[in-house]
Amino acid sequence: MGGFKKVYPFPAIVGQEEMKRGLLLNAINPKLSGVLIRGEKGTAKSTAVRALAALLPEIEVVADCVYGCDPDDITSMCVQCRQRLISGEELPRTRRKMRVVDLPVSATEDRVVGTLDIEKAIKKGEKHFEPGVLAQANRGILYVDEVNLLDDHIVDVLLDSAAMGVNTVEREGVSFTHPANFILTGTMNPEEGELRPQLLDRFGLCVNITGITDPALRVEVVKRRNAYEEDAETFVRQWEAEEEKLRRQIVAAKALLPAVQASDEILFLIAGVAVEMGVDGHRADLVMMKAAKTTAALRGRQEVSEDDVRGSADLALIHRMRRKPFQDLEMDREKLHGVIRGTGHGRSRGQTRTHGNVHRL
Amino acid sequence: MLSKKINMVDHQRFTFPFTAITGQEKMKKGLLLNAVNPRLGGILVRGEKGTAKSTTVRALAALLPEIEVAAGCPFSCDPGDFTRLCHLCRGRLSAGRKLEKIRRRVQVIDLPVSATEDRVVGSLDFEYAVKYGRPRFEPGLLARANRGIIYVDEINLLDDHIVDVLLDAAAMGVNVVEREGISYYHPAEFILVGTMNPEEGDLRPQLLDRFGLCVQVEGVTDPAERVEIVRRREAFDTDPLSFIAAWSKEEELFRERVPAARGLLPAVAVSPELLDMIAGLSLEAFVAGHRADIIMAAAARTIAAWNGRTEVIEADVCEAAELVLFHRIREAPPPPPEQPEPPQEEEEEPPEEQEKEDSNQEPSEQPEEMPPPEPQDTEPAEQEQQQEQDRSTLPPAAPQDVVFAVGQPFPVKRISHNRDRLLRKGSGRRSRTKTASKAGRYVRSTMQRKYNDPAFDATMRAAAPHQAHRQRDGVAIAIEPCDIREKVREKRIGNFLLFVVDASGSMGAQQRMVETKGAILSLLLDAYQKRDRIGMVAFKGNTAEILLPPTSSVEMAHKLLEELPTGGRTPLSAGLIKAYEVAKTHLYKDPNISPLLILVSDGKGNVSMGDDKPLVESRRAAEIIRDEERIKTLVVDVEKEGFLNFGLARELAVVLGAEYYKIGELKADTLVQAVKGLSDY
Known part of the structure; x- marks a missing residue:
């Protein structure tokens, strides 16, 4: 993000714990496949996503590959890298930060999926593929502000590639396939229309946020924002320590994640919750489990606890519950906690997590 | 060690093994049957999201049997079948050469929804044309798919033009190409496999019928099975290679079973x-x-x-x-709510029951002050509760106002303008249209130059054959103005549906409002799938008000509809005029989208804005609307059949020049074909 101004630091965002949690979990575990942030105007949605960029961990990539393939994972490589590897070549490595790639609402289809490289065609009379936004976003975050305003046919394209993590291009004379594993992150204001259910389901997690109602916190928001506007450099420096702490936490959690185990009990708890809450399909179960594992990793544990499930189930469920037509995206937390309690080993509700505002999801 | 693992899995993508997929037996069976017998005509998999639809289809690729193909043939001709050879192979044979045989697995070709026509049917090979100055055919997806499988994920989102091309080829088994100076045909016999989520709209009947088989998939509800699904998926995500290796034995068993069944089939x-x-x-x-x-x-x-x-x-x-x-049944008992209805084209079902039921009730003319009947005995129990809540939370609009529940929704026939040659902009799915903005989907190219929106690929192909005799200053391709092609983009534009709802006391009689709300809800559901913009004007008491300014938030409209109170007199003319104003304003803002005004009323206006009689005034208002040609109207008459029929809404519809429907007709799914020249695909 080589912007002119330093980005607003992530830890300096007041409140909105759920949103921050959703973003952090994704930074740790890209397999969660993104988060959708729904909320009214002026609730730091975009700020938070941009701030996340500064926290993202470094990844290992093939140095000269446009798609930033992982040199250690043959299953997700582009065809070229795979061939090089099979032919015995040592792939050049480098480390770089995970990227946040913006997908503007006005993007055209050819820029999104990629198209014919016109320069090469004219100069050399050869046909080459010019990668688009999806190629850049491979192994990074694809961020769509106002995702509900995205043109319909662009959404179709996103659905197509998000499903399998592969972008297949058959257009404008080019035929090409490349990996497109991206973390889909979107923000939207529901007043301007909802998302299509199919696209909704592609977001691993979803949070609903509202403005903060506590006057003291509101004052704090304004104060910090003012300080940042006046002297971004200083402000960012003040928060550097906090940011660094968070960054280390992410790296540690990422390292711990592969070792995190979920017991059968936990798996049954998750399945029970999914059935009880009435969700479509099985993606909810998978995401719930991945989110619970990631939460455990973030909390520094190797065993998923019931509390980890509780702390992440809502994010995975809210947009997947079967609704009557046009019903609002709402979540019955009481029911959720009831279900978790009922299926698990009866804990009192007083012990459930306390952070987060008490607003309707 | 890594390379050993790679050898174990020789297919190109590392997919989740077919045999490791839990449950979904019907879908798996349907796919396997197609692998055994290519003449079954493909399969369509419909189902909610997250039910392993795509995963299963992609996994099938690994189980497909091997076939014999002519080496080097771009169309994978069968060297043993002389009747179906492409002309390349045929030429080779007649030149006295033999067709070299190789064996390879049946292929699954992905057709992405963003595909353009040139890549689907094939087009001029421009690299070759530049080099040798001669045109040559470059095979497209249909060529690669010959004797294989074409897989379209989210097939209901595929562009109609591409669908036409597919249908054409599928029907004849041959792909005929006449474009860009190329005249070519080749065999294109393929199995079409599609997956779709019906929430996103349904398939065209012609396309639906192409699929030999169709299955509906649903999520598994057994917790133990759900756990197994999660466990396997997680294992695969953590270490795909080991997972695939662990399942390789099972896969092998199935892989052997397919050719065995193939061999047995003729007997x-x-x-x-x-x-x-x-x-x-x-x-x-x-x-x-x-x-x-x-x-x-x-x-x-x-x-x-x-x-x-x-x-x-x-x-x-x-x-x-x-x-x-499954997808061919045409008259079934009322389908369970989960199961979307198959298309019912030729059916005409007069709304008999409905009317019989009503005919023995009193005539609907009633004094406006009469309290509406208690809505408690309306149909769906859960909605009643909701309505109870609504009533308690709503500020009372007028003392006798009542909020009615929303009646049951029903599927609505297509409302659509004809595809036109006019240029429009907008986004939505109801009407297909050519678009001048550079935002639509690029489907094909044209020689007409109008919008400075060049199609580079097509331009290159046009220029390529002429390169031999052109002055080239250091570039490989010299382009002259006559080569330039432009993109033809297509985009569905949503309509603007403006509901003008009669909320007067008379609407409260005999559950009319419940039915009305049901009808509007149905149109809203339809509007959602088509990405229409909607607005709502309601009139009651002495005035009309804009409940919902034009928006694409269908949810908002639904909420307002639920909360819409009924009561008071009927200021019909005021409603019409207000609607006219809204439509007009919208036309100023967006002249490309013609508003569709949907009046839901019994037409019995009894309040006027000026000195004229209410009916005279509403007729005048209707004339004003009629005179604005860009506004289309549709009248939904809610008057019940009885001894006394006033037919006022029908009269009004005549004045408006509107399409006219009785509410019962809508419910009987006859149609809501709105404006003239409705398209029907």
Whole structure:
């Protein structure tokens, strides 16, 4: 993000714990496949996503590959890298930060999926593929502000590639396939229309946020924002320590994640919750489990606890519950906690997590 | 060690193994049957999101049998079948050369929804043209898919133009190309496999009928099975190579079973009794034509072969019937809510029951002050509760106002303008249109130059053959103005639906409001799928008000609809004028989208804005609307049939020049074909 101004630091965002949690979990575990942030105007949605960029961990990539393939994972490589590897070549490595790639609402289809490289065609009379936004976003975050305003046919394209993590291009004379594993992150204001259910389901997690109602916190928001506007450099420096702490936490959690185990009990708890809450399909179960594992990793544990499930189930469920037509995206937390309690080993509700505002999801 | 693992899995993508997929037996069976017998005509998998639809289809690729193909043939011709050779192979044979045989697995070709026509049908090979100055055909997806499978994920989102091309080729088994100075044809026999989520809208009937089989998938509800799904998926995500290796034995078993069944298939016989049974099943299902019978018999034979038998038994036919008839049944008992209705084209079902029920009630003319009947005895119980809540939370609009529940929604026939040649901008799915903004989907190219929106690929191809005799200053391709092609983009534009709802006291009588709300809800559901913009004007008491300014938030409209109170007199003219203003404003803002005004009323206006009689005034208002040609109107009459019919809404519809429907007709699914020249695909 080589912007002119330093980005607003992530830890300096007041409140909105759920949103921050959703973003952090994704930074740790890209397999969660993104988060959708729904909320009214002026609730730091975009700020938070941009701030996340500064926290993202470094990844290992093939140095000269446009798609930033992982040199250690043959299953997700582009065809070229795979061939090089099979032919015995040592792939050049480098480390770089995970990227946040913006997908503007006005993007055209050819820029999104990629198209014919016109320069090469004219100069050399050869046909080459010019990668688009999806190629850049491979192994990074694809961020769509106002995702509900995205043109319909662009959404179709996103659905197509998000499903399998592969972008297949058959257009404008080019035929090409490349990996497109991206973390889909979107923000939207529901007043301007909802998302299509199919696209909704592609977001691993979803949070609903509202403005903060506590006057003291509101004052704090304004104060910090003012300080940042006046002297971004200083402000960012003040928060550097906090940011660094968070960054280390992410790296540690990422390292711990592969070792995190979920017991059968936990798996049954998750399945029970999914059935009880009435969700479509099985993606909810998978995401719930991945989110619970990631939460455990973030909390520094190797065993998923019931509390980890509780702390992440809502994010995975809210947009997947079967609704009557046009019903609002709402979540019955009481029911959720009831279900978790009922299926698990009866804990009192007083012990459930306390952070987060008490607003309707 | 890594390379050893790679050898174990030789396919290009590392997909989740077919045999490791839990449950979804019907879908798996349907796919396997197609792998065994390519004549089954493909399969359509419909189902909610996250039910392993795409995963299963992609996994199938690994189980497909090997076939013999002519080496070097871009169309994978069968060297053993002289009737179906492409002309390249035929030329080779007649030149006295032999067709070299190689074996390779049947391929699954992905057709992405963003595909353009040139890549689907094939086009000029421009690299070759530049080098040698001669045109040459460059095969497209249809060529690669010959004797293989074309897979379209989210097939209901595929562009209509591409669908036409697919249907054309599928019907003839041949792809005919006449474009860009190329004249070519080649065999294109493929199995079409599609997956879709019906929430996003349904398929065109023609396309639906192309699919031999169709299955509906749902999530598994058994917790133990759900756990197993999560466990396997997680294992695969953590270490795909080991997971694939662990399942390789199972995969191998299935892989052997497919060619075995293939070999057995020609020997499988169907007894005459079972053929009778097949015909009987088709008749019972009221299917159109004979395709169902033929495919059912073929499917039953394939099932028998899969089970290693040479004799078809009754169970095979039953299993086949489920797969074949699902999307072909035309008159079924009311489908369960989960199951979307199959298209019912030729049916006409007069709304008899409805009217019978009503005819023995009193005539609907009632004094406006009469309190509306208690809505408690309206149909859906859960909605009642909601309505109770609504009533308690709402500020009372007028003392006698009542909020009615929303009636049951029902599927609505397509409302659509014709595809036109006008240029429009907008985003939505109701009407297809050419668009001048550079935002639509690029489907094909044209020689007409208007919008400075060049199609570079097409331009290159146009220029390529001429390069031999052109001055090239250091570039490989010299382009002259005559080569330039422009993109033809297509985009569906949503309509603007403006609901003008009568909320007066008379609407409260006899559950009219409940039905009305049901009707509007149905139109809203339809509007959602088509990405329409909507607005809502309601009139009651003395005034009309804009409940919902034009928006694409269908949810908002629904909420307002739920909360809409009923009561008071009927200021019809005020409602019409208000609607006219809203429509006009919208036209200023967006002249490309013609508003569709939907008036839901019994037409009995009894309040006027000026000195004229209410009816005279509303007629005048209707004339004003009629005179604005860009506003289309549709009148939904809610007057009940009785001794006394005023037919005022019908009269109003005549003045408006509007399409006219009784609310019962809407419910009977006859149609809501709105404006003239409705398209119907």
